[in-house]
Amino acid sequence: MSANIATSLVQFTQFSGLEMNAHLVVEEKPARQQQKLITLSKYVQKYPQGWKKRLELADLHYEMGNWQQAVAEYRQVISRQPQLIDVQLQLAKILHLMGLEKEALEIYQKSLLLSENEGTQNHINGLIAVCRGESQKAIIAFNLAAALEPDKVVHWMALAQVHQSRENPLGSLSALEQVLSINPDDVVALIYSYDALMAVGDIQTARERLSRVIALAGDDFRVLQRQIDQRCTALSLPKCQMRLVSGQEGKLTKKMIISALQQAPHGVEAHNSLAYYHILRGDWAQGVEVLAEFTAEHPQHPYGWYYYGRCLFHTGEYQKAAQMMGKAYHLYPHDCEIFRALCEILPLATRLEELRPLVEEMLKQFPERWSIFATAGRVLVEHFEEFERGCSVSEQGTQLQPQLADAWLRHGRVLALALKHQEAIEALQKGWELLPPGAYLQSVPAAVWLGENYQVIKDAKASKRWWEAACEGSQKLKAFNPATANYWLGRALLGLGDKSGAIQAYETALSQQLLYPARGEVEKNLQQMKSKRGKSYRG
Numbered sequence: 001m002s003a004n005i006a007t008s009l010v011q012f013t014q015f016s017g018l019e020m021n022a023h024l025v026v027e028e029k030p031a032r033q034q035q036k037l038i039t040l041s042k043y044v045q046k047y048p049q050g051w052k053k054r055l056e057l058a059d060l061h062y063e064m065g066n067w068q069q070a071v072a073e074y075r076q077v078i079s080r081q082p083q084l085i086d087v088q089l090q091l092a093k094i095l096h097l098m099g100l101e102k103e104a105l106e107i108y109q110k111s112l113l114l115s116e117n118e119g120t121q122n123h124i125n126g127l128i129a130v131c132r133g134e135s136q137k138a139i140i141a142f143n144l145a146a147a148l149e150p151d152k153v154v155h156w157m158a159l160a161q162v163h164q165s166r167e168n169p170l171g172s173l174s175a176l177e178q179v180l181s182i183n184p185d186d187v188v189a190l191i192y193s194y195d196a197l198m199a200v201g202d203i204q205t206a207r208e209r210l211s212r213v214i215a216l217a218g219d220d221f222r223v224l225q226r227q228i229d230q231r232c233t234a235l236s237l238p239k240c241q242m243r244l245v246s247g248q249e250g251k252l253t254k255k256m257i258i259s260a261l262q263q264a265p266h267g268v269e270a271h272n273s274l275a276y277y278h279i280l281r282g283d284w285a286q287g288v289e290v291l292a293e294f295t296a297e298h299p300q301h302p303y304g305w306y307y308y309g310r311c312l313f314h315t316g317e318y319q320k321a322a323q324m325m326g327k328a329y330h331l332y333p334h335d336c337e338i339f340r341a342l343c344e345i346l347p348l349a350t351r352l353e354e355l356r357p358l359v360e361e362m363l364k365q366f367p368e369r370w371s372i373f374a375t376a377g378r379v380l381v382e383h384f385e386e387f388e389r390g391c392s393v394s395e396q397g398t399q400l401q402p403q404l405a406d407a408w409l410r411h412g413r414v415l416a417l418a419l420k421h422q423e424a425i426e427a428l429q430k431g432w433e434l435l436p437p438g439a440y441l442q443s444v445p446a447a448v449w450l451g452e453n454y455q456v457i458k459d460a461k462a463s464k465r466w467w468e469a470a471c472e473g474s475q476k477l478k479a480f481n482p483a484t485a486n487y488w489l490g491r492a493l494l495g496l497g498d499k500s501g502a503i504q505a506y507e508t509a510l511s512q513q514l515l516y517p518a519r520g521e522v523e524k525n526l527q528q529m530k531s532k533r534g535k536s537y538r539g
Contacts, residue, residue, distance in 0.1 A: 021267055136368075203439065203440070376393050380393060445488055486509035
């Protein structure tokens with residue numbers, strides 16, 4: 001990725017009326033776009049038969065998020081120069097992103113007939129498969145293209161993105177390493193590889209990768225957003241959440257958030273970061289209000305409602321959280337994360353009657369995502385007591401991603417809830433063995449769960465060993481996520497019988513703005529422990 005390449009976030013509107021955001025890779029950081037738009041529009045009006053300036057105009061509309069206008073201009077260019085394959089592929093890509101899969105497929109098929117290069121033909125076949133939702137066929141096609149033209153980054157990047165869409169970070173990393181072997185300074189590949197490394201739990205390598213991309217493009221929107229996520233943002237995916245929201249570090253975090261908002265005032269991720277900045281400083285009402293205002297201004301943006309719902313969930317407003325997440329679902333019932341969030345929120349909002357059809361729907365809609373099977377399995381076991389089916393469904397997640405630690409750890413939790421403790425131990429240990437060194441975000445909870453399962457089967461020696469491992473790991477986790485570290489430390493100390501230490505760890509977690517639902521569990525445990533301690537003292 002050359003020095004003048006940058007990523008930007010644009011807002012576009014689908015033909016259905018939905019507001020969406022898209023990350024674009026552009027030749028240079030947008031500057032004076034409105035003036036360029038006026039100049040090019042006047043030129044095209046004066047010389048309507050020309051195509052080169054019209055193509056510039058189409059590209060500018062694309063970069064500005066004016067995609068309906070971009071589509072119209074690209075079609076004009078193609079009518080004059082139908083042999084331009086890159087223009088056809090760009091048009092098809094936009095149509096696909098706008099939810100017009102049928103129209104996109106027609107353009108892809110036409111471009112396929114124009115190409116005489118076998119690598120390009122395989123790449124286009126991969127794009128067609130992606131548009132049809134056939135990710136396995138897409139992987140085969142992109143692999144063929146990459147084998148024919150191993151020095152072309154575009155094939156490897158497309159392959160990495162398909163693996164990412166299938167929740168296969170290991171596959172994505174493999175493809176991205178090929179990109180970085182060709183161009184070690186490819187900013188987009190470095191960003192994607194950071195995400196994949198975080199997903200597999202390799203925090204140390206991920207941080208090294210992020211430091212590298214910061215040195216190359218520290219002001220780039222996506223790089224900036226990941227720095228903010230490390231410092232303060234709480235999302236469904238594991239983030240560092242270092243709680244750097246006070247003092248000089250807090251000022252730096254706030255500065256980064258302001259910069260992100262200036263670059264993308266319509267970007268919901270930046271508003272979400274601002275919300276959690278306030279929440280982690282202890283001002284929960286102000287944090288929630290940030291996302292309430294965003295959804296009021298962007299009522300057709302499904303991810304606005306998604307983030308608002310998650311924020312309400314993390315602040316303990318379960319009923320309202322379910323209502324907002326329901327709005328996200330009704331606007332866009334095709335997103336894996338929205339389904340998973342509903343599965344978390346609806347039980348705590350005591351709306352179980354809505355959960356069963358949701359589980360069946362998401363199993364049909366996302367047959368290639370391991371996390372959906374883990375989530376569905378847990379719901380079936382925990383809330384409907386369908387132990388055998390729930391465990392069977394959860395196991396399919398490990399079959400989809402047998403080398404991914406999280407798939408085994410989540411399956412182990414489902415087995416434990418189904419009272420299959422010996423099988424749970426085996427699954428959890430399998431997950432533990434697959435974790436990279438330093439994966440404390442996953443290893444500490446895994447150690448606690450192993451301790452609890454060994455306790456149930458009355459292996460006191462093993463349970464003690466695992467709880468001690470959790471205590472040791474939680475001390476190292478504090479550097480990345482102090483509130484979560486103290487939460488797990490409290491659970492481990494409670495298992496070891498150190499109630500005084502557990503109380504101290506729990507109270508520290510609360511002071512560090514531990515969020516719900518873990519916060520509710522901790523408050524309940526503290527009340528019970530202090531009550532028992534008080535009774536013991538009086539006795």
